[in-house]
Amino acid sequence: MTVRPCVAQPAPTDQLGRVAERFRVAAEAMERAGCFELAYTTVSAICRLTARADYVSAALATVHLGRIARQMNDLSTAEDCYVTMLNTSMRERDGPLAARGHIGLALLHDMRGNLPAAEGEYLKALELAVPMGMAFASACQGLLTISLDGGRVADALLYGWQLYDATENDLDARTAALTDLSVVALRTGFFDAALNGFEHALTLSRVPRI
DSSP: OOOOOOOOOOOOOSHHHHHHHHHHHHHHHHHHTTOHHHHHHHHHHHHHHHTTSOHHHHHHHHHHHHHHHHHTTOHHHHHHHHHHHHHHHHHHTOHHHHHHHHHHHHHHHHHTTOHHHHHHHHHHHHHHSOTTSHHHHHHHHHHHHHHHHTTOHHHHHHHHHHHHHHTTTOHHHHHHHHHHHHHHHHHTTOHHHHHHHHHHHHHHOOOTTO
16 A cells, blocks of 8 residues: 655644643653653553544654653664554555654664665655655755765755755754754865854854754
């Protein structure tokens, strides 16, 4: 069965879906604070709750649980979550939702050192994601890094500019994309362009990692 790319799902309108979304937002704050065990417990409860909700709410909760498990280095649980949500997405023929699962699997392959498999998953995500959306940007960023590590500078530059274009509405993400493009320039000997990019990035964001 082929998966058709379609428009992104709207925000949940049913009461159960709205409650689940609010708890997922709270769990994301727990992740940012480093409280992964608490976030995992919260999202596990959401998974049980959304088992009776629409497939989108259930799939989003499952992929979220996979992300937390991955950050806790529980790779087998993370993989189970990503595969489960991919099966749901394929059954519902929801391409953009499936893209998120492919991103998760790509990150797992990357952590395990299997870059060809990671690249394959990123390419699947890129094909299915909403153009210029969040999953599209994540796929471009992953493909940029893999291309640069493999010495494929032209590919790295292509994905870098796609990433930059996809982050128009997120200043921190766009600044990170500019930094990635500057790294490409640095690796290819365009030192002035790299320096200009890094210096401009410093004026755009106060986020420490950037």
